[in-house]
Amino acid sequence: ADINAGKTKAKMCAACHGLDGLSKVADAPNLAGNGELYLSRQLKAFRSGERKHPQMSVIAAGLSDDDIANVAAWYSAIQVSVELPQ
């Protein structure tokens, strides 16, 4: 997978998920730091219709296997750290 190609492709994800993988809208998850396996499985599930969402079903339909691998590589390469509530 090509992380730089994934970063370029991820511009189409950014309005909802951020180019940094942090969600910008209430119904979209963070993508940052998720595993490549998880991310690519979800994109393929949206593409096949196994998982459904008004936006994602349309978007994933236009992605090739390489696009999916590249976008998954980009978001999985983002390092995440957390701070728990007191």
Place this chain on the structure above:
Amino acid sequence: ADINAGKTKAKMCAACHGLDGLSKVADAPNLAGNGELYLSRQLKAFRSGERKHPQMSVIAAGLSDDDIANVAAWYSAIQVSVELPQ
């Protein structure tokens, strides 16, 4: 929603998603910092069968609406920061 009750309930999520919301296994997403709306929608989608996963379909079947609200409150309260790849 009750964050502390959600933290207690989230012990059943922790083996895969971490009590800190960072995934411990390849096929599980990070939950930390995701919105309450997104998290509760996904749990309800697993519970109803709209979304399917070998583990999550079973686990969500045992969750009440309050459990879902509380677990979503816990994971959404975790602060996330990211560092992009160079």
